[in-house]
Structure formats: C-alpha cells, structure tokens
Amino acid sequence: MADGRVTTGIKGFDEMLGGGFLPGSLVLVRGAPGTGKTSLALQFLIHGATACDEPGLLISFEEFPNSFYRDAESLGWDLRAIEESGRLHLMFTSPEVFLASLESPDSRLNHLIREAGIQRLVLDSVSHFDRLTSDPQELRHLYTSVANGLRRERVTAVLLGEESRSMYSRAFKGGISFIVDAIVMLRYVEIESAMQRAITVLKMRGSNHAKEIRRYEIRPGGIQVLDVFAGRAGLLSGSPHRIV
Ligand SMILES: Nc1ncnc2c1ncn2[C@@H]1O[C@H](COP(=O)(O)OP(=O)(O)OP(=O)(O)O)[C@@H](O)[C@H]1O
Ligand SMILES: [Mg+2]
Numbered sequence: 001m002a003d004g005r006v007t008t009g010i011k012g013f014d015e016m017l018g019g020g021f022l023p024g025s026l027v028l029v030r031g032a033p034g035t036g037k038t039s040l041a042l043q044f045l046i047h048g049a050t051a052c053d054e055p056g057l058l059i060s061f062e063e064f065p066n067s068f069y070r071d072a073e074s075l076g077w078d079l080r081a082i083e084e085s086g087r088l089h090l091m092f093t094s095p096e097v098f099l100a101s102l103e104s105p106d107s108r109l110n111h112l113i114r115e116a117g118i119q120r121l122v123l124d125s126v127s128h129f130d131r132l133t134s135d136p137q138e139l140r141h142l143y144t145s146v147a148n149g150l151r152r153e154r155v156t157a158v159l160l161g162e163e164s165r166s167m168y169s170r171a172f173k174g175g176i177s178f179i180v181d182a183i184v185m186l187r188y189v190e191i192e193s194a195m196q197r198a199i200t201v202l203k204m205r206g207s208n209h210a211k212e213i214r215r216y217e218i219r220p221g222g223i224q225v226l227d228v229f230a231g232r233a234g235l236l237s238g239s240p241h242r243i244v
Contacts, residue, residue: 006156009047016210024154026127030161036218037160041122043222048120049087056120057089063129065092073113076220095128102149113153121155125164140175147179181205190236
C-alpha cells in the first residue's frame with residue numbers, strides 16, 4: 001500500500017488515482033459492455049490478495065459462475081488457486097438476497113466479511129439493482145442502503161455500472177454517482193477507424209487525481225494503462241477530433 005492508498009496493481013491507473021483508492025471508499029467504475037469493468041475489478045482483487053495480503057470478495061449477480069473462471073483464465077489468472085489461498089472469495093447471488101444479507105448482521109455475507117477479514121469488495125454489477133424498482137426515489141434509497149452497508153463494513157468497494165448510449169441517463173437515475181466517493185469511466189473511442197479504449201477518473205472525494213484521459217489495453221496479465229490521448233478533443237462526447 002502506497003501512502004495508505006489501496007493500490008489496484010494497475011500501474012498507470014494507480015498514478016492517475018494519486019497512488020490508489022482511498023481506504024474505505026466506494027468507487028463506481030462505469031462503462032459500456034466489454035470495456036473491461038470486470039477485468040479491472042478482478043485485477044484489483046487479485047493484486048490485493050497476492051501482493052498486499054488484503055482479502056477480497058467479489059459478489060456477482062451474473063448467472064453463470066463458470067464464465068467468470070473462463071474469462072479470468074484468458075487473462076492469465078487462476079481464480080480457483082487464489083480462492084484456495086483464502087484471500088479471494090467469490091459469491092454468486094441475486095441483488096435481493098445481497099441486500100437482505102447486508103442488512104442482517106448474522107448473514108453468511110457478514111460472517112464472511114468479518115471472518116475472512118475482507119478489505120476489498122466488488123459488486124458486479126450495481127446495474128442489476130435497477131430492475132428491482134422503477135421508482136427513482138426507491139432506487140436511490142436502495143443504493144443508499146448498499147452504500148451504508150459497505151461503509152459500515154469499512155471495505156474499499158468497487159461497484160461496476162453498466163452503461164450504454166441509450167441507457168445513459170436511465171442507468172444512473174438512482175443517483176449512485178452522488179453516493180459514491182469516486183467515479184472511473186471506461187470508454188470506447190473510435191480513432192481513425194480503429195476502436196481504442198479510454199480511461200478517466202471523473203471524481204475522487206478527498207484527493208487530487210489526474211484529469212487526463214488515458215489509453216488502455218486488455219491483455220493477458222491484465223489491464224495496461226498507456227499514454228494520454230494527446231492532441232484530441234471530444235473523446236468523451238463520442239466524436240473525437242484532432243486539435244490543429
Ligand atoms: N486475453 C485477452 N486478450 C485481449 N483482450 C481480452 C482478453 N480477454 C478479454 N479481453 C477483452 O476484454 C473484454 C471483456 O472485458 P470485461 O469482461 O472485463 O468487460 P466488462 O466491461 O465487464 O463487460 P460486461 O459489461 O459485458 O460485463 C473482451 O471484450 C475482450 O475485448
Ligand atoms: Mg463484466
């Protein structure tokens with residue numbers, strides 16, 4: 001841990017964060033399908049488990065656990081082996097069960113968090129809460145309960161949020177952006193007929209952070225944050241152009 005920061009192990013990304021996440025903070029990582037949200041989150045947990053001795057828990061609302069192991073394997077990570085070390089835990093559940101568990105002190109979830117000494121937690125993804133209610137007030141209340149529950153456990157939590165162009169405003173209608181301490185955005189950008197990936201830190205309470213947009217790639221071994229997109233404007237609006 002650098003300067004009390006929770007490092008992700010993604011070098012260029014930790015630099016953008018001023019060393020890493022703030023301990024105990026809630027971080028929203030949002031991006032379109034396939035941008036690398038799950039990969040980033042897994043890397044954060046694996047780095048914690050293997051390099052920082054910080055046990056992690058991934059809670060997934062996806063229905064197919066096996067695809068998780070397979071996707072991780074394609075990035076060179078043997079999740080089962082890390083799970084066996086006791087420093088990585090994977091839990092496949094539903095948003096309903098998760099919410100109820102978080103609120104009951106005797107739940108399996110709370111026992112696990114305490115007994116395994118979980119310090120890093122990932123929710124994949126918070127967008128699944130959106131289908132629990134169509135009422136924005138209720139959704140906000142729901143997100144607040146999740147945030148309070150996670151803060152009570154003092155874990156550093158990464159919440160993944162799915163984003164698509166048409167759902168842009170809907171997906172974040174519950175005001176989750178206001179509830180979290182930090183927001184990281186992953187984006188596809190089209191430059192000269194090629195798709196590239198861009199990462200930026202949009203907000204980080206209580207800390208300075210880089211405002212730049214950097215290029216990243218997903219490769220075996222994990223996410224690699226590369227150079228700044230220099231001399232380009234409009235990257236996040238979806239119509240990048242060269243500054244002349
Ligand atoms: N071994 C690999 N080499 C290069 N790229 C890879 C490799 N494995 C996965 N990827 C890339 O990672 C992408 C998937 O990343 P990931 O599953 O983390 O995205 P996601 O944002 O969680 O997606 P979703 O919204 O569907 O859950 C793939 O679309 C692929 O482009
Ligand atoms: Mg994913």
